[in-house]
Amino acid sequence: MDAGRLTLRRRPFPQPPTRMPELSHLQRLEAESIDILREAVAEAERPVMLYSIGKDSSVLLHLARKAFFPARPPFPLLHIDTTWKFQAMYAFRARMAAEAGMELLVHINPDAQARGINPFTHGSALHTDLWKTQGLRQALDRHGFDVAFGGARRDEEASRAKERVFSFRSAQHRWDPKNQRPELWRLYNARKQPGESIRVFPLSNWTELDIWQYILREDIPIVPLYLADERPVVERDGQLLMVDDARFPLREGEVPQLRSVRFRTLGCYPLTGAIESNARTLPAVIDEMLRARTSERQGRLIDYDGSASMEKKKIEGYF
Amino acid sequence: MAADTPHTDARLAAGHDKSLLRFITCGSVDDGKSTLIGRLLYETQALYDDQLGALAADSKRYGTQGDEPDFALLVDGLSAEREQGITIDVAYRFFATDRRKFIVADTPGHEQYTRNMVTGASTADLAVILVDARKGVLTQTRRHGILAALLGIRDIVLAVNKLDLAGWSQDTFAAIDRDYRAFAHSLGIERVTSIPLSALRGDNIAAPSTYTPWYEGPSLIEHLERVEAGRADAEATPLRLPVQWVNRPNADFRGFAGRLLGGRVRPGDRVRVLPSGRESSIERIVTFDGDLPEARAGQSVTLTLADEIDVSRGDVICAADDPAGLADQFEATLVWMADAPMLPGRPYLVKMGASTLGASFGHPKYRLDVNSLEHLAAKTLELNEIGVANLTLDRAVAFDPYAVNRDMGSFIVIDRYTNQTVGAGLLHFALRRSQNIHWQAVEVDKAARMRQHGHKPCVLWLTGLSGSGKSTIANIVERQLHARGAHTYLLDGDNVRHGLSRDLGFTDADRVENIRRIGEVARLMVDAGLIVITAFISPFRSERRLARGMVEDGEFIEIFVDTPLAVAEQRDPKGLYRKARRGELANFTGVDSPYEAPEMPELRIDTLADTPEDAATRIVELLVARGVLRSG
Numbered sequence: 001m002d003a004g005r006l007t008l009r010r011r012p013f014p015q016p017p018t019r020m021p022e023l024s025h026l027q028r029l030e031a032e033s034i035d036i037l038r039e040a041v042a043e044a045e046r047p048v049m050l051y052s053i054g055k056d057s058s059v060l061l062h063l064a065r066k067a068f069f070p071a072r073p074p075f076p077l078l079h080i081d082t083t084w085k086f087q088a089m090y091a092f093r094a095r096m097a098a099e100a101g102m103e104l105l106v107h108i109n110p111d112a113q114a115r116g117i118n119p120f121t122h123g124s125a126l127h128t129d130l131w132k133t134q135g136l137r138q139a140l141d142r143h144g145f146d147v148a149f150g151g152a153r154r155d156e157e158a159s160r161a162k163e164r165v166f167s168f169r170s171a172q173h174r175w176d177p178k179n180q181r182p183e184l185w186r187l188y189n190a191r192k193q194p195g196e197s198i199r200v201f202p203l204s205n206w207t208e209l210d211i212w213q214y215i216l217r218e219d220i221p222i223v224p225l226y227l228a229d230e231r232p233v234v235e236r237d238g239q240l241l242m243v244d245d246a247r248f249p250l251r252e253g254e255v256p257q258l259r260s261v262r263f264r265t266l267g268c269y270p271l272t273g274a275i276e277s278n279a280r281t282l283p284a285v286i287d288e289m290l291r292a293r294t295s296e297r298q299g300r301l302i303d304y305d306g307s308a309s310m311e312k313k314k315i316e317g318y319f
Numbered sequence: 320m321a322a323d324t325p326h327t328d329a330r331l332a333a334g335h336d337k338s339l340l341r342f343i344t345c346g347s348v349d350d351g352k353s354t355l356i357g358r359l360l361y362e363t364q365a366l367y368d369d370q371l372g373a374l375a376a377d378s379k380r381y382g383t384q385g386d387e388p389d390f391a392l393l394v395d396g397l398s399a400e401r402e403q404g405i406t407i408d409v410a411y412r413f414f415a416t417d418r419r420k421f422i423v424a425d426t427p428g429h430e431q432y433t434r435n436m437v438t439g440a441s442t443a444d445l446a447v448i449l450v451d452a453r454k455g456v457l458t459q460t461r462r463h464g465i466l467a468a469l470l471g472i473r474d475i476v477l478a479v480n481k482l483d484l485a486g487w488s489q490d491t492f493a494a495i496d497r498d499y500r501a502f503a504h505s506l507g508i509e510r511v512t513s514i515p516l517s518a519l520r521g522d523n524i525a526a527p528s529t530y531t532p533w534y535e536g537p538s539l540i541e542h543l544e545r546v547e548a549g550r551a552d553a554e555a556t557p558l559r560l561p562v563q564w565v566n567r568p569n570a571d572f573r574g575f576a577g578r579l580l581g582g583r584v585r586p587g588d589r590v591r592v593l594p595s596g597r598e599s600s601i602e603r604i605v606t607f608d609g610d611l612p613e614a615r616a617g618q619s620v621t622l623t624l625a626d627e628i629d630v631s632r633g634d635v636i637c638a639a640d641d642p643a644g645l646a647d648q649f650e651a652t653l654v655w656m657a658d659a660p661m662l663p664g665r666p667y668l669v670k671m672g673a674s675t676l677g678a679s680f681g682h683p684k685y686r687l688d689v690n691s692l693e694h695l696a697a698k699t700l701e702l703n704e705i706g707v708a709n710l711t712l713d714r715a716v717a718f719d720p721y722a723v724n725r726d727m728g729s730f731i732v733i734d735r736y737t738n739q740t741v742g743a744g745l746l747h748f749a750l751r752r753s754q755n756i757h758w759q760a761v762e763v764d765k766a767a768r769m770r771q772h773g774h775k776p777c778v779l780w781l782t783g784l785s786g787s788g789k790s791t792i793a794n795i796v797e798r799q800l801h802a803r804g805a806h807t808y809l810l811d812g813d814n815v816r817h818g819l820s821r822d823l824g825f826t827d828a829d830r831v832e833n834i835r836r837i838g839e840v841a842r843l844m845v846d847a848g849l850i851v852i853t854a855f856i857s858p859f860r861s862e863r864r865l866a867r868g869m870v871e872d873g874e875f876i877e878i879f880v881d882t883p884l885a886v887a888e889q890r891d892p893k894g895l896y897r898k899a900r901r902g903e904l905a906n907f908t909g910v911d912s913p914y915e916a917p918e919m920p921e922l923r924i925d926t927l928a929d930t931p932e933d934a935a936t937r938i939v940e941l942l943v944a945r946g947v948l949r950s951g
Contacts, residue, residue, distance in 0.1 A: 023617050025339035025420040034619035035578045038563040042632055042673065066607040067576070069621070071568035154411050161410040180408070181740040182434055182656055184441040185729045186578070187670050191738040205422055207413045 026214055030063065033202040035186060036165055037067040037149070040200040041074060043190035044147035050136075051077040051096075051104070053089040054266045055222050056151030056203060058096070059211055062220045063202060064149070065100060076103035078139055078148070082131035083108060084118065084268035086244050092223045099221075107139035119270040120249050127268070137173045140197060147190075147198045155207045165204050171195030208264075212286045225263045227285060228277040232256035239273035264289075337415065340543060343424045343439040343472075345463035346449030351480045355449065355518035356412055356425055357390025362525040362540065363414040390518075409439045418544045433466065433689065433703040434656040437743060440470035441729070444548040447476045447539075452485040452515075456498045462689045464499075468506040469652065469705070469745070471725050474548040475503060475511045478539065483517040487530040512546070514539050553616035556724050557641035558582035558590065561672035561717075562634045566621055574605055574621040575630055577673070580726040581719070582638060583615040584622070589639035592630050593717035598639050599626040633674035635717035635727075643717040643727060646749030649710045652687075652721075653680065655700040657734065657741035661708075662699060662828050664835040666865045667741070668733040669712060677713035677868070678732070682828075684708060699828045700742075709750060721745035735861060768848030772806050775947045776845040778870055779852045779938065782863060782917060783880030784909050785895055786887035788926050788934075789854040792880060795935035797852055803939075805948060808844055810837060811854045825906045831862055838866035845870050850947065858914040876945070878938060879920040884909045886927065 023031070041047050049064060051057050064073040077097055097104035112130040119127040140148060154161045164180050166188045181189055192198060203211075215222060233240045234254045241248075243256040248270065250256070261274035262285065279285040346352035412423040424439030426432070440446065446467040450460050467475060477499050485491045496513040503511045514523055515531050516539065522528035525540045537545070559581035566574035584590075588601045604611040605621040614620045622636060630636070637643050655661050661680060669678035683706040686697035700706045710730075721728030732742035769775055779796065781789040790811055800807045816823075819836055823829040834857055844851045857863055867875040887909070888896040899907035906912045917923075922941055924934045942948045 022338045023615075025337045025415075028339045028617060031578060031617055031619040035563070038576055038619070039673070042564050067619070068564075068566065069607040070572060070574075070605065071566050155413045161412065162408045177408075182409075182438040182743070183740075184438050184731055184743045185726060186442075187729065187731045189670060189731055189733050189738070189740045191668070191675075191733055193738060205411065205413070207415070207420075209415065210420070 026210065026217060029206055029210060030066070030214070032186075032205065033060075033063045034067040036188070036200065036202040037064055039188055040147050040149065040166070040190065040198070040202075041068075043188075044075075044198075046143065046145045047075040047147040047149065048078045048105075048140075048143065048145040049073070049075055049149040050151070051079050051093070052151065052266075053079065053085065053093050053096075053223060054151070055211055055215060055226060056153065058220050058222050059206075059214055060149060060151045060203060061096065061100060062218060072101050075149075076105050078105045078107065078143075078145075080132055080135045080139060081106050081108045082127070082135070082268050083113070084127075084131070084270060086223070086225055086242070086266065086269045086272075088225050089223055089266060092221075096221065105139070105143070107135055107142075109135035109138060118247070119268060120247075124271050127271070131268075140173070145197065146192070147200055149200050149202060151203050152201045153206050153208070153211075154204050163201065163204070165201055166190055167199045167201065168192060169197050169199060173197070209286075209289060212282070212289060216282050216286060223266060225266055227281065228260050228262040228279045230258045231261050231274065233259050233261055233274055240276070241272075242269055242274055244269040337418060337420050339420050339422065340445065340546070340548065341422045341424070341443050342445040342447055342476075342543070342548075343426060343436070343443040343467070344447045344449065345426060345436060345467070346478075346480075347451075347457065347459045350449040350451050351518045352449050353425070354390045355447075355478065355480065355516070355524075356423060358518045358521055358524055359421075359423070359540065360412065360414050361390065362521065363416055409435045416540060416544055421543065433705070434654065436463065436466050437470060437654050437656075440467055440472055441725075441743070443467075443470075443472055445474040445476065445543075445546065446472045447478050449478045449480050450495060450499075452479050452482040452488075452491055452495065455491075455495050456502065458690050460499070461502060461691075464503060464506055464508070465689050465692060468508055471721065471745075473508060473510060474546060475508055476539070476542060476546075477511060477513040478516050478518075479513055480516045480518050482515045483520060483522065483530065487515070489531075489533045492534070510548075512536065512542055514542065553581055553724070553726075554583065556581035556616070556719070558584050558588070558636070558638040559643060559717075559719070559724065559727050560584070560620075560622065560636040561674075562630055562632055562636065563673045565631060572623070573627075574623050575634075575636060576619070576621045577636075578619045579614055579616045580672075581616050581724050583613055584620075585613045586610075590624070590636050591639040591642045592628060593635045593637055593643055593645050594715050595629065595634070596645075597628040599624040599628050601625070633672065633716075635672060637717065643719050644749050645715050645717055647712045647715040648750040649712075649718070650684075650707065650747040650750060651710045651730075652705065652707055652745040652747065653683075653700060653710075653732070654705050654743045655702060655741070656743065657739060658702055659734075659741070660699040660701045660827070661732075661742060662831045663708070664831045664865070665859075665861050666735060666868065668735055669710070669730045669744075670733060671716055671718065671730040672727070674716055675733075676716060679711050679865075681709035681711070698826070707747075710744065710746075718746055718749070720748055722747075735864070765846055765848065772848045774805050774850065774949070775874075776848045777850055777874045777876055777942070777945075777947050778841045778845060778866070779850065779876050779878060779942075780841075780857070780863065780866060781852070781854045781878045781880055782857045782920075784882055784884060784887040784914055785856055785907075786890045786892055787880045787882035788931055789856075789880045791931045792924070792934045792938070793852045793854040795931055796938050799935055799939050800850060800942075800948075803948065805850055806848060807850045807852060809852045809854070810840065815840075815855075827859075827906070827912070830906075831859070831865075834859075834862040834866060838869045841866065842869040845874055850942075856908050856914070858908045858912065860915045860917070863917065873945070876922070876941070877917055877920040879917045879923045880926060880934075881916070881923055882926045884914075 109131055117127055117130045152160055164183050169175055232243045234243060234256055240261055259276060260278050262277045262279060263272060263274050266272060277288060279288045344352050344356060410425045412425055414421050424443055426436045426439035448463045450456060479492055479495050492515045500511050515534050516523050522530055523538045526538055560577045560579050562575045562577050564576040566576050584601055586601050586603060590601060591598045602623040602625045604614050635643055663680055663682045667678050669676050683697040683700055685694035686704055686706040688695055689705060697706055719727035728746040730744045731740050734741045781793055783789050793809055797807050797809045815837060820833045823833050837853060841851045841853060891897060895904060898904045899910040908914050943950045
């Protein structure tokens with residue numbers, strides 16, 4: 001190179017002075033989540049943790065136990081049930097609440113139950129709206145919860161990327177994406193008007209990979225459906241759906257086949273696609289994930305209801 | 320490139336030891352910032368096939384790159400933004416390499432979006448500032464550097480983008496690098512790394528580009544993976560732990576939960592708790608995973624102390640030999656983030672650490688021109704303006720200057736009515752007087768004067784539109800009280816505006832200052848044992864609340880003289896409405912300035928139903944009912 005003109009030589013990076021190793025990214029994420037959980041509880045009148053039985057909920061519950069140790073987390077768990085979860089999830093739910101020693105509230109929308117709402121006859125949009133969106137509003141109103149923890153992550157979906165850690169909902173449970181409070185440093189403004197409630201997302205800065213690595217590092221229990229096993233599935237509209245109980249109406253010519261599958265996310269079984277996999281252990285799942293070329297929400301049928309689908313649901317009060 | 324780099328178990332295991340770097344990207348509308356972030360996500364395989372598929376579809380619909388994927392669309396999340404083609408808010412993005420996890424705050428570069436950049440920079444260790452190689456260092460490039468420096472960022476990457484469109488010219492790159500370095504030096508930022516890029520094509524993003532053989536520095540990702548930014552500072556400062564939550568599962572355990580904002584701590588360390596100043600030593604560092612031998616800045620822990628001393632939420636546990644400062648008045652830089660301007664004297668809330676305090680600001684000493692660092696005169700701060708002003712809190716708090724510890728020297732400003740976050744601030748230093756004010760203890764006090772006067776003191780605060788009848792009613796009230804032997808004083812617009820507030824006009828800021836002065840005078844007169852009657856429009860709830868806060872509970876009696884605007888305007892005793900309607904009077908309440916009716920006044924008078932005499936009688940009866948006056 002022409003030394004007379006420019007000196008943009010590669011400079012060696014200076015060696016840092018001897019000191020304790022830097023906190024790892026998982027340690028920093030954990031510390032931040034605990035900070036958020038404590039701050040929200042300190043400012044809340046009636047907090048609750050939304051518990052969906054999935055892997056993010058498992059991590060959130062684990063962090064809550066850490067945040068308030070040696071006390072128990074000072075809030076109940078709330079599951080908005082649709083009656084359409086996998087059987088394995090119901091079994092896991094009972095076990096986890098007992099283990100954490102926390103009160104578990106289960107809300108089932110009576111209107112949806114009376115009308116027999118299900119994803120097969122009513123479609124995913126109506127099913128999700130009545131069971132989950134309306135069900136959540138009913139439960140929050142009934143118990144008067146003012147702060148609800150959720151396990152949503154910003155990396156899940158485009159409209160989540162701009163959601164705040166402390167996300168406000170009007171008395172009608174609506175989210176106004178254009179009128180969010182700026183969040184600076186680690187200072188969270190938790191003051192609200194009467195009737196308003198706050199959704200708090202301690203896992204905002206975690207990615208799917210962080211969640212799995214943390215589950216592995218901390219040995220956090222998860223629903224076995226996340227690990228591959230032989231399960232009865234049918235292929236429908238490009239998705240592998242598990243025939244989890246007798247309510248699954250088989251179409252003509254559909255015969256459930258046993259295939260080695262696992263799930264990347266868990267929700268209502270008729271709306272949750274499986275992926276073919278032989279990853280029967282957690283490290284194998286993570287390894288597969290690192291090679292994966294599709295995002296976890298691809299298995300979620302509700303995201304495909306329209307281009308700005310999730311943003312619309314959130315404005316209406318979906319978690 | 321993204322292709323099929325095989326992942327290995329080693330990479331998985333490395334996940335445990337990854338470090339974390341938070342950075343902010345700043346650029347003007349056309350610098351290709353969203354494209355750069357999209358490219359970073361792509362190169363680090365943070366994108367999946369279905370997302371790329373959706374990107375291809377979206378690119379056809381909204382894209383600006385023909386049939387090529389428009390990476391900018393990956394980052395522009397909300398549908399409203401897609402339609403407008405601009406990013407209107409801070410978005411957070413995530414990607415990781417084998418060495419590091421990255422959290423990117425993507426902030427818009429528009430002039431009106433200072434608030435977003437300040438928000439993103441507040442948690443960043445480093446700033447990536449984009450320039451378009453064809454345009455070089457522009458005003459907005461300098462603005463981004465100024466804001467980054469203001470928020471305490473000490474490491475800057477200058478991403479010289481679109482160099483492909485400048486013929487990969489080494490001279491162009493070198494000139495921009497030289498310009499920027501000189502500018503950064505003037506801001507006190509020495510760690511600048513300039514990298515020649517094409518974000519659209521991916522040159523020097525993950526690997527050296529063949530187009531820049533003359534460049535021997537790192538690629539962008541390589542640099543971000545290796546740079547030592549931000550972290551050393553917090554651990555080098557003395558121990559600070561604001562207590563978020565007192566953990567009391569049973570009578571035997573009392574732990575103080577919080578996140579270390581500075582330094583380290585070990586069992587046995589001497590600590591001082593502020594504001595009480597009591598000292599003790601650390602007994603245990605309690606976590607779910609067992610007690611720790613040491614904790615350091617960034618960790619969330621629960622501490623127990625060797626002695627039973629009173630510690631509550633908001634207190635700060637400090638190193639005993641190097642405690643934080645303690646003060647209630649500061650000089651601070653203030654960034655205003657709300658449509659309604661900052662009004663000096665208006666009561667706000669301030670959240671610092673785990674404390675929320677009553678606060679007010681003085682007149683701005685100056686406003687900062689974020690393009691030139693010039694100091695400009697200012698009476699208020701508007702949305703996206705940055706200025707320096709004194710901050711007064713309603714009690715003393717532990718703090719460090721922002722330059723020493725970002726988390727101990729920062730605060731947010733909250734509006735008392737909307738509860739919105741309306742501003743953010745950085746503490747410079749405590750004002751000397753805040754440590755030296757001591758109230759003069761006096762022997763003849765309010766109680767003694769009250770016994771001599773035979774009644775309690777109070778403020779009768781009449782509020783209502785111009786022409787509602789405040790002064791008329793106030794005069795009758797004072798006459799009646801005087802007749803009963805009470806000691807009174809009437810403060811009204813004329814006797815105040817001609818003297819005490821002669822220097823003030825009628826802007827919102829001046830109105831606030833006017834009410835503050837009246838409130839202070841009323842407070843002194845109440846201390847003197849008088850019944851003070853005020854008759855001012857006082858249109859803003861927050862100013863009335865300020866005045867209420869100056870006297871003791873129960874001493875402030877708000878009386879809403881309620882007359883519909885149409886009626887007041889029709890009466891128009893001084894001809895002011897007519898003038899205002901003709902445009903000869905600006906900021907006239909009810910015409911071009913709002914009147915915020917009291918929500919819960921102690922008394923409401925309907926002037927359509929009551930005569931002024933009736934109204935005055937009701938006020939006197941209220942004073943008897945409240946025990947201010949004896950009956951009869």
